Amino acid sequence: MELFTNQVLAGIATGAIYACMALAVVMIYQAIDHLNFAQGEMAMFSTFISWQLMQWGVPYWGAFAITLVLSFIGGIAIERILFKPLAKAPVLTNVAGFIALFAIINSSAGLIWDFTIKQYPTPFGSSPFLGSQLISTHQAGMIGVTVLLLLGLYFFFQYTRIGLAMRAAASVPESARLVGINTSWMIALGWGMATAIGAIAGMLIAPVVFLEPNMMGGVLIYGFAAAVLGGLTSPFGAVVGGFLVGIFENLAGTYIPGVGNELKLPIALALIISVLVVKPAGLFGRHIVKRV
């Protein structure tokens, strides 16, 4: 039993990483209706910017704030310059665009900061949390930030005018335009916010997985899985999905014989698909009714 609780706790700790990423994925999905394959690379790039700022002597929180602002602007710029012209193109072409963006960011980061693995500081310290060996204060802090972020987003979308406008623009663009919402800028705003959230995720994850251009590869896959499991329409679902995926992965690694690190990912994914087969819109997703 103790092994079980320990593994669940460890799962929650890694799950916090996935939850962060999944939240960013869902944000952009809400804004633009696509899964952004380059999301992880954008987060990685933001993290490198903050690292660079810290190398230049900016204190942690200063670097954190500057990176958020830069990421927000960067996200908007990417949408305006690269993806606005593709708004009318078929969906699959947009997906190809994300793959192109992925390649561009990954390769540029490699050239600017090279591929050596870098240490990244944590503001929370890395001593054991409340005497537990499994969760460090950093991981506890990460869970705390994720929950705060989720609450913030909830209030933003539920109780502010601009949040309402963004929701309207994402779900019913035509009608939103008719009531005077600038839907095109709402999409750009969604990109900006998603990039900023991605930056937060990146800066929280970097102390655990270390900083390098490919740091997000694995994390993004789990983030997607978490988002899909929780339901792509629900930020809350994404966070729950993230924790569930973390727990799944740890329990599968511990209890199913012959599952090493290599098979953890396929097993976690297989479990998620089994869930999806039963609940096709994810655990907390809105079921979309289709009309002929």
Place this chain on the structure above:
Amino acid sequence: MSAAEEVVAEGHEAVEAVPKRAMTLGTGTSLVVLLLLVAVPLFAKNFVIFQLTQLLYLGLAVLALNILTGGSGQFSLGQSAFYAVGAYITAVMMEQFNIPYFLCLPVAGVLCFGVGFLFGQPALRLSGVYLALATFALATAMPQLLKLNFLEHWTGGVQGLVVTKPDAPFGLPMSQDMWLYYFTLAVVLAIYIFAVNLLRSRSGRAFMAIRDNEIAASAMGVNVALYKTLAFGVSAGITGIAGSLGAIAVQFVAPDSFTITLAIQLFLGMVVGGVGWLPGSIIGAAFIIFVPNIAEGISKGLSGAVFGVLLFLVIYLVPHGARQIALFAPNLLSRLTKN
């Protein structure tokens, strides 16, 4: 109200409706292309012939995805898994059981058809990004499954298997590469004709009806579940044959040559070639084979970025892929000749 509005928002999610006449080339153009494909190797070096062979079998794999996505509107990121199964079946049969290569292809095709058909069953419940995730899971799992210990006896584990390149039969005065090229060309041609006819048949119309509107199709009496799994099966079968040809041409199979990267490449090939336009598959394959080399040539350190920029250029200029050029060019010609 909200249910009806959702449809508006979801409307662009579907794969574009391509009419079946716009899916192929005219007879004249087809013959010219075929003639070129037959004649070029006679004047080329062995390495170029090898690249052309690569072009053909990757084109075949893109074509398979095109039938699935452009034909039946289902999305797959798991094509690399079917490709791997096909490649391994052929490699194991040739090397462990000494079965001649041309007998391996149909076996690989049929077995992959079975795998795809079975995989299509749970995938039936999923669509859009959910289906993408499910197929993606298959693609990430496949290299790990091929490394499993109890299969190592046949698959050679992480090391993979070396495949012998076949000689030209009947003492034909041809190099191995050239023979393999013509063999591949014959197989690809046969499957291309099969695919074109499939999409023009009753089954093809059923695929397209499902792609354009699933609910309407089922109301018209199309057995949606059957045809969706069938599309998966056919696509997987053809991908398996492409994988077999690939294994023979490259002379080597290993788990790590069939990662998700391959599935993404096939996907890019389909988009660049034009979703739903079968001849575009070859153009798409050319893009995924040659453009990374060009990018490497422009800048070694930034090859990924150059590749991304080139890809962006292509999708800006022709968001509907090479199909757009193919449909646009005759129009332009006739307009010019009139003036």
